[in-house]
Amino acid sequence: MIVPAAFGSRKGENKYPTHRDPQQVPQFLPDPCPILRNERLSRLSHFATVASLSFLYGGAFSRRPLLGTCFMWIKNLVVFVGEEVFPFSVAELDETLDQNRCQPCGSQTLRTEGFVPPLKGQDPMVYAVDGFIYCTYQETSRLLPGPVIKELLDEKVEHIQDEEGRKVGRKEKADLQEQITFELMPRAFTRSRRTSLLIDTERKRVMVDASSASRAEEVVACLRKAIGTLPVAYPAPNSAPYTSFSNWLKDTKLLPEGFTLGDRCELKGTKDEGAAVKFTAVDLGQEEILAHLETGMVATRINLAWQDSLELDINDKLEIKRIKALDLLQENIDAMDADDAVAELQARISLQGNVLREALDGLFGYFEVNPA
Template identity: 90%
Template sequence: MWIKNLIVYLGDEPFSFSVAELDEILSSNRCQPCGSQTLRSEGFVPPLKGQDPMAYAVDGFIYCTYQETSRLLPGPVIKELLDEKVEYIQEEEGRKVGRKEKAELKEQITFELMPRAFTRSRRTNLIIDTQRKRVLVDASSATRAEEVVACLRKAIGTLPVAYPAPNSAPYTSFSNWLRDTKLLPEGFTLGDRCELKGTKDEGAAVKFTAVDLGQEEILAHLETGMVVTRINLAWQDNLELDVNDKLEIKRIKALDLLQENIDSLDADDAVAELEARISLQGSVLREALDGLFGYFEVNPA
């Protein structure tokens, strides 16, 4: 287990369910295999294959896994068969195939191909931080994270969490951090990459990688009116991460101090190792988010 990306949802009230209750809820909302005429199914699965628990709890964190299973019907394959069918009708019956008939033919082809289509499953892990009333989704896109939270909300019946709403525009602070590192939230230091965009010309953008973020070339872009929309940071000696102007966390990487602790875990006991990883990374993420969200005075949107 390692959370690589993070989209956070915040709640105002304590979560109303216990670990045992959530485990039962998720068990009743398992991701089922796609039927012969089902394009997609979603639900939850045990985080550890071969194990029964649907949720693991440690140090105020609950760890669980969402899964989406979908049938793969490549568009080019459907289009090729549709073109062949349309051409056959036009040649044999000497008439033009209209838009409505094409749509019906496409639907028929899809129906016929469905039972033979391969299925693909995608898993997304999430951590519910009961102490901070946060849901942490390991997703690189907001769309994916919303699918996960929506499924969890539907399973539970209610889940009053929302996207974080900062008190000030993050890109303004990001830009100021480059100008003066003393303005960084406590515990954070600048990394070596960032992205800037123009405020006047929407197409203007520039990326810097593996550089000193305080160099004059970057600061000169700020003077032209560009702002920092994504910045690489280090949290103490534990984590390296990127933060964008929506406060989404990307490219989370363990630094030496945390990596040493991870490497020392007992890999012979899968459950013990998973729980230890949840505790280790969860605690560090909790502290980092406390610092970051506290700086921006974040509330649920």
């Protein structure tokens, strides 16, 4: 299998190889599961392996980089806030996460979770810079496509009905499905998903690079379990964010200091009809948007820029999406030394961490955020 190039690849080299090249995909597949003797079942078992491979390698046209590359850029944020000083030092957290590493899935294990070193080939489980602690959560799961299991189950049910002349009840079907899963599990490929955490010890915030709250909750729950206690919760604003978003669209003077309107927003009706309108790549001060607001719709998501450094979307749950570096920040990123992976990671933590800290200070200060 092709191993990803080091983070410090020379300029012009492909640091993130994709899987479109057939030479990068294994040219063989394991034999069908010997437990399933029926020719039809064996063929489907073989299909399960192929489906797992396709999912694992991202499909023929995937441009997703291999897991384990050390590029650090947080794209989404679900933020948890606390009132107490975090009950650990950097050294203690490093040792704790080392004792709670994500382990490989056993032959009959569907899923494991834990923590891994942010940089492959390096020992540290955490990197600390400017009051930030950066670490990496990993979930490893076996790939058992539901349609494959269903087709195998249908074949077994049909075989029993033909051979024994009877119907298969609900409980027996459940037992057969469990048997099929048990037989396929050892041959199923595994896929790992990594999620970055940035802990701001100065502001008592845990920031999870997740696009959904449920994913962020899984990560924080795993961290809390490893540490023993983690006194953080969702941010609780003093006023409804959608009211402020709507007011910002009506009057930009009401924006928090340092922020300007971007070019995207989402409006929703406040009644039960569920009306919703999305605007993209437009002037957010245009009359059409203001007209919708006059009818009673409210802004539930809005695109903002922070001091020519960051562009982001924020929704009415104060979740941050689509974080993008603007010119001022991008110039600093481009100037980093890519020959030293550790130094570059630390520089990225400091650079993005401090900008996010300032942006969140502005937003959370505006909404007078406290832990829920």
